Amino acid sequence: MSALPERPGTSRRALNAKKRQSRRPSRLGLPAGATAKPDFVREEDAGFPGLLQQVWQDAAAAPDLATAVGILASLGGHVPADVQLRALRSADETALKVLTGITWRDDDPYTHLGEDALDAENPVFLGEIGLTTSGRIVIRVPGQGPLSAGAKLVGGVLRAPWSAQALADYRSEVVRAAERFEQSVADCRAWLDTLGAQGRDEALEALKEAAQRTAPFMLYQEDKQYTNFRDGNTVTGKTLWPGHPDCFLSALTGLPLDLWPDNDAVMVTCLTLLIRSAGYARIEEANGTQLTLDHVAHQLEQNRRHYNAVPGGDTVDKPAEATVAGLDALARALHERRKTVTANAQLYREIHGALVHKIERVAEPYGDAARLREEAVVTWLRERLPVTGDTLAELGESLAAAPDWLARPHGAYGTGLESLVYETVAATTDAFECDFSMSRGIRSLPRLVQALREENWAEITEWGITEFFCCVVPNPKARHLFGGSSARLADTAWAMSSRMQYNSWHFIAGNLPRTKEVEARDHFVPPTIPDIAFYSDQHHHGHVNNMVRFTVRSPHAVDVLDRRFNGFMDLRLLRSQGRPFDTQDMLAAHRTSGFIARASSLAAGLAADGADAEITSFDSQWHWDTVMAAAPAEESTPGQVA
Numbered sequence: 001m002s003a004l005p006e007r008p009g010t011s012r013r014a015l016n017a018k019k020r021q022s023r024r025p026s027r028l029g030l031p032a033g034a035t036a037k038p039d040f041v042r043e044e045d046a047g048f049p050g051l052l053q054q055v056w057q058d059a060a061a062a063p064d065l066a067t068a069v070g071i072l073a074s075l076g077g078h079v080p081a082d083v084q085l086r087a088l089r090s091a092d093e094t095a096l097k098v099l100t101g102i103t104w105r106d107d108d109p110y111t112h113l114g115e116d117a118l119d120a121e122n123p124v125f126l127g128e129i130g131l132t133t134s135g136r137i138v139i140r141v142p143g144q145g146p147l148s149a150g151a152k153l154v155g156g157v158l159r160a161p162w163s164a165q166a167l168a169d170y171r172s173e174v175v176r177a178a179e180r181f182e183q184s185v186a187d188c189r190a191w192l193d194t195l196g197a198q199g200r201d202e203a204l205e206a207l208k209e210a211a212q213r214t215a216p217f218m219l220y221q222e223d224k225q226y227t228n229f230r231d232g233n234t235v236t237g238k239t240l241w242p243g244h245p246d247c248f249l250s251a252l253t254g255l256p257l258d259l260w261p262d263n264d265a266v267m268v269t270c271l272t273l274l275i276r277s278a279g280y281a282r283i284e285e286a287n288g289t290q291l292t293l294d295h296v297a298h299q300l301e302q303n304r305r306h307y308n309a310v311p312g313g314d315t316v317d318k319p320a321e322a323t324v325a326g327l328d329a330l331a332r333a334l335h336e337r338r339k340t341v342t343a344n345a346q347l348y349r350e351i352h353g354a355l356v357h358k359i360e361r362v363a364e365p366y367g368d369a370a371r372l373r374e375e376a377v378v379t380w381l382r383e384r385l386p387v388t389g390d391t392l393a394e395l396g397e398s399l400a401a402a403p404d405w406l407a408r409p410h411g412a413y414g415t416g417l418e419s420l421v422y423e424t425v426a427a428t429t430d431a432f433e434c435d436f437s438m439s440r441g442i443r444s445l446p447r448l449v450q451a452l453r454e455e456n457w458a459e460i461t462e463w464g465i466t467e468f469f470c471c472v473v474p475n476p477k478a479r480h481l482f483g484g485s486s487a488r489l490a491d492t493a494w495a496m497s498s499r500m501q502y503n504s505w506h507f508i509a510g511n512l513p514r515t516k517e518v519e520a521r522d523h524f525v526p527p528t529i530p531d532i533a534f535y536s537d538q539h540h541h542g543h544v545n546n547m548v549r550f551t552v553r554s555p556h557a558v559d560v561l562d563r564r565f566n567g568f569m570d571l572r573l574l575r576s577q578g579r580p581f582d583t584q585d586m587l588a589a590h591r592t593s594g595f596i597a598r599a600s601s602l603a604a605g606l607a608a609d610g611a612d613a614e615i616t617s618f619d620s621q622w623h624w625d626t627v628m629a630a631a632p633a634e635e636s637t638p639g640q641v642a
Contacts, residue, residue, distance in 0.1 A: 047537060047544040048135070051075065051354060056131050056155040066100040068158055069129065072137050073102070078535050079352040080359070084137055086289040086298070089222050090177040092139040095127065098169040099160060104298070123161030130157045134218075135288075135355060142167060184293040185262045188269040191324040192257055200257065200268075204249045207271050211236045211249070213510070213525045214280040216356065219291045221263035226291075229356070269324060270296045277303065277331035278338055278360070280525050281349075288355040297322035300330050306362045313340030347529045348586055353536035353543070366587050373588035376431035377424070384423045385416075392591045396598045403602040407611035417603045418617050424596050425473045428573060432585060435478040435547075436493065436574040439596055440470035440500040442508070443615040445560065445607035452561050457512050461521040463505070469618040470500035476630040481547055481576050486631035492546050494623040499542055500572070507567040526567025530554040530590050532581050547576035554590040556597035560604040569597055 055076040062068035073081035085104040088096065097103045128140035133152045140147050140157070147157055162170075192200055211217075216229035216237060226248065228237025236247045243250050248264055257265075270291045274282040277300055289295055301318065308315040316333045319326030341347065346363040374392055381387060381395060386405055389395045399406075410416040421439055429437040442448055444467065451459050472493040482488035509523035533551040536543045551574050558568035571593035573581060581589075607613040 048539055052154045069100055072131055075354050078354045083357050087136050091141045094173040095139045095141045098166045124164050124167055125162040127160040127162055128157035129160055187324050188265045201253055204253050208236045208242050208249050210280045217283055217287045224263050273327050273331050277334045284358040287357045303334055307337045307341050310341045310345045312344045349531040351531050351533035353538045363583050367584055369584035370588040373431050377427045377592055380427035392595045396595055406603045407606045407613045414616050418615055420599050421471050425471050429473045429475050432573050434573045435576045436474045438470055438472040439571045440504045441569040443469050445604050445613045449607045457515050458517040461509050461517050465501040465505045468501040468504035469615050470497040471618045472497045486635055490624045490627035494620050511565045527555040528566050530586050532586050534580055550575040550580040552581045552586050552589045554593035556593050558597050558600045
């Protein structure tokens with residue numbers, strides 16, 4: 001038998017490795033590769049492993065099982081508990097209900113919890129509760145062997161004695177859960193059957209595109225994992241190229257429906273429903289959970305309630321039943337309702353880094369706290385830039401009335417746009433009490449204008465990350481996070497900058513026509529709404545090493561000629577410790593980001609008229625010089641080596 005032929009380059013990760021190199025010329029002022037050992041070695045339990053160890057210790061010390069489960073479900077307060085509860089297998093979910101009364105089903109509370117459910121004196125079965133190294137709660141239920149035999153556990157197990165009443169309740173609940181799933185399988189298969197063979201293949205192709213163009217995810221059907229995140233990939237993503245036989249979507253293509261596994265049939269149906277409600281990003285809002293019709297119904301119901309609370313337009317009714325047909329109608333209605341919502345309120349996402357889980361929210365109104373942040377930014381900018389006004393909107397109008405200076409030298413910068421980007425980022429570092437703030441974009445607007453006029457989409461896809469920039473401004477006080485070293489602070493700022501250059505590179509192709517060159521190019525769908533992230537210093541190596549804990553990200557579109565580039569730039573705020581950012585911080589940051597985006601669009605207009613609006617600052621040397629200029633006089637540091 002011949003071996004499976006390798007796709008050229010094996011994976012897109014390998015194909016783009018060189019393009020994603022930071023081109024960093026030095027580390028801590030020394031030539032790259034000249035140190036005898038790494039300048040910074042991460043602890044083995046840094047990030048997620050350390051968090052899990054602490055969570056397990058706290059749960060093991062809890063006074064009772066319900067409290068322990070609460071600690072495990074919330075990972076010690078790092079994530080919303082319902083995310084973990086919705087990751088449980090049906091048997092585990094049922095066990096928790098009968099033992100503790102804990103459930104995520106707010107419309108189906110468990111009401112017949114026996115008073116003697118936990119009977120330590122006379123148990124008829126001694127169960128176990130554990131925490132896996134992936135962060136999931138697992139439970140030994142009746143008829144199952146020890147957890148240690150099949151799961152990678154963080155520590156030991158919590159013993160859970162079952163009473164006779166708990167066992168009886170469990171038996172009846174398991175039957176109900178099995179019946180519910182069987183009905184959903186039949187419903188999903190019937191719906192897939194109506195699509196026909198061609199329609200199913202088209203749906204699979206759409207899902208492969210979605211998996212390839214969105215952030216990594218992990219979804220479950222009982223013990224079966226569907227993921228394009230790190231090891232054990234089963235879905236197209238950074239590791240599995242489209243069409244790879246290990247991708248379950250590719251394996252289903254062309255396969256008769258009666259040969260589809262039940263889990264796959266339900267997964268394909270549920271993913272399709274989520275995407276119909278709000279696009280690819282909705283998948284990330286199910287990240288880390290089981291995905292069944294019940295779970296989709298729960299998620300879409302939360303969206304329905306939030307959308308209906310926004311004034312204006314027609315509200316969306318709850319479907320009579322959580323069938324595929326009912327949820328399909330709900331998803332389409334939410335898609336339409338979302339257009340009205342975005343016109344009348346600010347949508348954003350919460351990101352819970354420990355489980356890489358996102359939740360769409362409707363922001364509260366712009367309040368006094370946001371206005372105070374904005375006033376501080378406006379005061380800073382008025383003192384340093386040729387703009388007038390008392391709000392960011394008024395500064396933007398002033399800028400639009402006389403934009404020519406954006407393409408001319410200003411202060412220490414080659415263009416006013418560079419000066420505006422730096423001063424705005426510096427203003428946010430101060431006004432929002434950040435450890436770091438940053439904003440990214442493209443270096444040569446004239447070159448982009450020329451490529452657009454020539455419709456040279458292939459050229460744009462071939463640009464490397466050095467065609468983009470990110471201005472990072474750290475708070476000088478943040479050097480205490482790095483052993484008091486301004487050199488390490490400077491190096492960290494450049495590490496962040498080079499990574500954000502990659503983000504600009506990654507998003508730009510998503511705004512171009514779907515030519516073969518664009519489709520072949522690694523890219524994600526550009527972001528359009530802001531987000532607030534909590535405990536992002538768990539998985540991503542750069543986030544762990546550089547203490548990226550609490551963040552705000554505010555992406556904005558920029559207009560170049562007649563094309564709108566979503567996610568063309570963003571403003572990011574970072575705190576490595578202390579208080580997380582809140583909604584008012586995000587709202588003020590979003591207005592600030594909008595000011596930079598407006599300036600960028602105006603500069604693009606100048607470039608279209610022939611102005612030389614180039615960005616030459618914000619490289620490694622610039623970050624070194626600006627950070628070291630603020631270093632204490634007594635701090636002795638080596639010079640930067642090119």
